[in-house]
Amino acid sequence: MSRSTDLRSADVEEPWDLLVVGGGTAGIVAAKTAARLGARAVLIEEHRTGGDCLWTGCVPSKSLLAAADVAAAARDGGRFGIDVGEVRVDLARVMDHVQAAIRHIEPHDSPASIEEVGASVLAGRVRLTGPTSAEVRHPDGTSTPLRFRHAVLATGAAPAIPPIPGIEDVAVLTSDTVWDLRADPGRLVVLGGGAIGCELGQGFARLGVDVAVVEGADRLLPVEDPAAAEAVTRALAADGVDVRTGATVERVRPGHSSGDGPGSGVLLLEGGTEVPFDRLLVAVGRRPRTDDLGLDAAGVEVDDRGYVRVDERLSTTNPRIRAAGDLTGHAQLTHVAGSHGSLAASNAVLGLRRTVDPVVPRVTYTQPEVAAVGVGTAGERDDIRVVRLPHDDVDRAVAEGRPDGFTALALDGTGRLVGATVVAPRAGEMLAELTAAVRRGDRPRDLGRVIHPYPAWSDGPWNAALLEVRAELGKPLPQRATRALVRTRRWWSDRRA
Structure with missing residues (x-):
């Protein structure tokens, strides 16, 4: 972060036109939009700008899948008459490629890129203290009070860990931490067969990792067309993934005879089946980051899952505060977050009444x-x-x-x-x-x-x-009409001949 506590007195005394809480896609777009419209906007991020998409989501996962596609294509060359021999994968170098992609894109999401268009960027954690006030707790332990005319909450979501007995005793991987792997993890079990689980499961399998995907529903990708799920299931199986659907996990038993590391264990499935693993990657969904934001003090309500309640204009139960992106309960997709950020900011600073677009495309990037x-x-x-x-x-x-x-x-x-x-x-x-x-x-x-x-x-x-x-x-009425037209044209042509 480029700035932390270097606030001028005017920054504290004069209300900001727009306070943006969170520096992921929704927050960055909101801050830039407001600044370009001429508003005094400040974005506050606790960790690093760029959010999940840059650091742990879209960019690293698609970089990994690009490497996996190359490995799969090399192995598959024989059917085109091209033999390349044994394919050797160096996972550390694959992860170097992943990190290089992140570094290349990072400047576009940096504090400098946000400040370049006129918004301010501060490091710290925000806690709302009233309907139009907040406190920023900085990394050095100091805090600063702020006032705002409008605010956009854009704190995103984090991987959810299901309440399965014993899982707390295992050092699980998530879509946040899997990028720390530098070597073959051994038997990798992916818990969850949604988009994230299928993408990472197939990706690591194509890179030579022994992978099993365990899904409680009766098929992978439960929200998609069943025929699409069948196609992905066939593809994963062809890549060597052990796909287990309709599999309810009753318990996790840490440790195993062939692997006693902090990440090893056994999934105990309903019916007595055991699935051993050396590492467990949990991909069963995400939970909103709405804890400790002071929402009650600001009059902002959440639903029973912790998502901020918003209307079709992204307004919360406090008319001065809007929410954008993953914490709203809308589709947790980067392009949705970006659209939300623009809409929330322009509605706030211009008084517009734009509504969210209900037509939302989605892609699962398996092959x-x-x-x-x-x-x-x-x-x-x-x-x-x-x-x-x-x-x-x-x-x-x-x-x-x-x-x-x-x-x-x-x-x-x-x-x-x-x-x-x-x-x-x-x-x-x-x-x-x-x-x-x-x-x-x-x-x-x-x-x-x-x-x-x-x-x-x-x-x-x-x-x-x-x-x-x-x-x-081909229906009767159009056929009769077109044939009648052909006959008429034929008659007219013959008459003029």
């Missing part, structure tokens, strides 16, 4: 990727119809030898696109077009009339839309 937006595509409902295209009909997928995927479009009763799922190696890159289409309320014909490059992965959504267009044209 294949699972990208989804809007209404689910699990199956037909009274008000929803699903158009599904297997990717063995997509030429780019066939050319790359990756046809095990699909595109599914959810259409409402009027034929408008209200949701989509894509399973493919580049699914995340295809989702922006579909997100825009859902947001506009496009129909398949709108997507179908856009010229797409060939051959590309985007042929999946395009051809799925064309399937629906052809089906509509």
